[in-house]
Amino acid sequence: MTAVLRVRDLRRDYRRPRTSLTRPGPVVHALRGVSFDVEQGERFGVVGESGCGKSTLVRLLAGLDRPTSGSILVEGRDIAGLPERRLGFLRKRLQLVFQDPMGSLDPRMRVRDIVAEPLVAQRIPARAGRVAELLDAVGLPPEAAGRYPHQFSGGQRQRISIARALAPRPDILLADEPVSALDVSVRAQVLNLITDLVADLGLTLVFISHDLSVVRHVCDRVAVMRDGEIVETGPTEQVYSHPTHPYTQQLLRAVPTMRRALAGAGTADLVGRDAAAGRTQP
Incomplete structure (x- = not known):
């Protein structure tokens, strides 16, 4: 397979205020010194605790920040040192779904304008038809186009964000903690939507999360980050079933076990997996 994303010896230093x-x-x-490859059509996860460098990595991959050193090759082109005016090709090929849908949607814009925003920026015609197609793809009714973000639930707002990201028909979808700000009851719906759309559209997915259970559900391959470094990478089931690095083992032991919800609580049955021991709990 062909690597559509190659990251080599990526470093980012910040100076704190004096x-x-x-x-x-x-x-x-x-x-x-982060390095990894993502193959075309792959679902690649990056997992680690808060403060490990995931957010910095997201900003660099999306071209929102510049590395101190190293390279980021997107379909063979190094974006690491390019100025903003030369990143037009990246905006077409890579799109980002942010963690907080309310924070990433302009409250003054109607949904039709939010979803069409990348199309306007890239001067892509036939925008009205494309917006209607995208809203249908993410499970929103046509009348949603004329409403504002505050008129939707958190899960619906994230669907709008996904529709906007898919508008210019990207090759790579970068999802930064896309369900961490959502209620537990709607997380599975949004995750299933993302995985279905990635499969249907033939996208490459880079999925960033602190939640090991979510990454296991979504990703084919996973990289484990700690203190700005990748300490382990490999096929998801292999890493989860037979972790080799002590930090990965520690993370998996810390995964909470979800038991069946109390009868009559009004939530779906949740069956958790003890990832470290490999046993499904009743």
């Missing part, structure tokens, strides 16, 4: 008049602020090494 606390002394005579000394510069300390340097924070957010990424410390």
Whole structure:
């Protein structure tokens, strides 16, 4: 298979504000030589605890920030050092679904304009028909086009975000914690929507999350991050069933086990998996 995304020795340093008049602020090494490949059509997960560098990685992959050193090749073109005016090809090929749908949608814009925004930016014609097609694809009714983001639930707002990301027909979909801000009851719906659309449209998915259970459900292959480094990578089931790095083993032991919900609570039955032991709980 062909790698559509190649990351090599990616580093990103930040300098904190100075606390002394005579000394510069300390340097924070957010990424410390991250390298990986993502194959065409693959569902690749990056998992790790808060503060491990996932958000920094997302910003670099999306072209929203520049690395201190290293390369990011998208379909063979290195975006690491390109100025914003030369990233037009990236906006067509890679789109991002943000963590917080309410924060990423302009509250002053109607849904039709939000979804069409990438099309306007890239001067793609026939926008009205494309918006209607996208709303249908994410399970929203046609009348949603004339409403505002605050008139929708969290899960519906994330569907709008997904529709917007798919508007320019990208090759790569970058999902940054796309269900962490949603109620538990709608997370599965949004995850299933993402996986179905990725399969139907033949997309490559890069899925960022702190939730190991979610990554196991969505991704074919996974990379485990710690302190700005990838400590383990491999096929998802192999990494989860036979982790080799002590940190991965520690993360899997910390996964909470979900038991069947109390009868009459009004929620779906949840059956958790003890990932470390490999046993399904009743």
